[in-house]
Each structure stands twice: as structure tokens, then as C-alpha cells.
Amino acid sequence: MTSSRLFLVVVITCTCLTFFVSAAPQNRVSRAAAWGCYQPMQKGLCRGFFERFYYEPSSRSCQSFIYSGCGDNGNNFRSYSECSQACQR
Template identity: 40%
Template sequence: MKFLATVCLIFALFFEVLGFKNSVCNQEPRGYVDTYIICAGYMPRFTYYAESNSCQEYIYNGCFEICGLPHSGNGDGKRSCMGFFPSWSYNSDKNECIEFIYGGCGGNDNRFGSKEICEDKCLE
């Protein structure tokens, strides 16, 4: 009985990993604001508070509110984000992980923090 349960668990994990690879690794990387904003930055910044006459640190996530974003200038209504996050994405045509700069907004799950993680999740 334990053997059968182990076999079922192995098959379930195999199909879970296979499903992840097919659903995530074949997405084209995106880095612009589409409909929703996904901001995942972690950038320490400082601001001045007049009340206390001091500078205090805060964490900036890489995105402004949608109305505060600068217009991209291309006339299509899309706006760019100001982040600069070196990231990795799987390229299914080349079967390799490639580096790109993520702006901090939009995007999809085909974005990894390192080449090693990308290769671990996506390479055959």
C-alpha cells in the first residue's frame, strides 16, 4: 500500500512540475503596464520629514500610482515603469534562459531572479 501511495505521489509531482513548465516557461516576458500593476521592487530610499527635521528610510517598490507614471510617448496609452531589475526568462525557441531588465510593472510568471532558478524550472 505504501508503494502504491509513493508511486501516486511521484506521478502527481511529475505532472505538477510539467504543468508549471508548460504554463510559465512558454510565456513571453513583459515589462510594461498592461491592465494591472505588479510591483515587486525592494529599493531603500530616504525622504525628509520637516516635523522631525530628519531623513527617514522607506522601501520603494518600483512603481508609482498609475496616474503618476510618465507617459511612454508612443500614443497607445501604455505607460512605462522606472524600475531596473535584472531578471531571467526562458526562451523556448533557443531552449535557454536569457537575461533582461524588468521595469517593475506588468509582466508575467516567466521572470526569475537568477539564471540558476530559471534553468532549474524550465530547461529540459
């Protein structure tokens, strides 16, 4: 009887933790992304050549730019869709 109760408590605890842990990072990322939307576009300092997107508050739109691979500030999104979901609300 005791081992079955312990098993039940462990299962319920793991289920709750899984739910809360999987939900928490999305909220933090969304807040961080929204904050990054109002930072100036920053190409970075390295020599890479990656197409990325940044939010331009004056035009309320996402624009493409070439990112060097290091030194971004949060206004740097891998896709237009990611940029628009984070910044165009």
C-alpha cells in the first residue's frame, strides 16, 4: 500500500513538473524577444554571412539583414515568421 502511494505521488509530481517546465521557457523567450524588438539592428563583429531578420519599430515591420555570426543584441531572428510573431503584436 505504501509503495503504491509513493509511486502515485512520484507520477503526479513528474507530470506537474513536466507541464510547468515546458511552459516556462516559452514565456521567458517571448518577453526577451519583445524587449529585443526595440534594440537597434546589430550586424555583429565576426566574418560570417547569415541572413537574419530584425524588427524596425519606425516602420513596424521585420526587415532582413546580414548577420556576422556573433555580437547580437536580441533584435536578431532566424526567420521573418519568428520576428513577426515576437514583435508585430
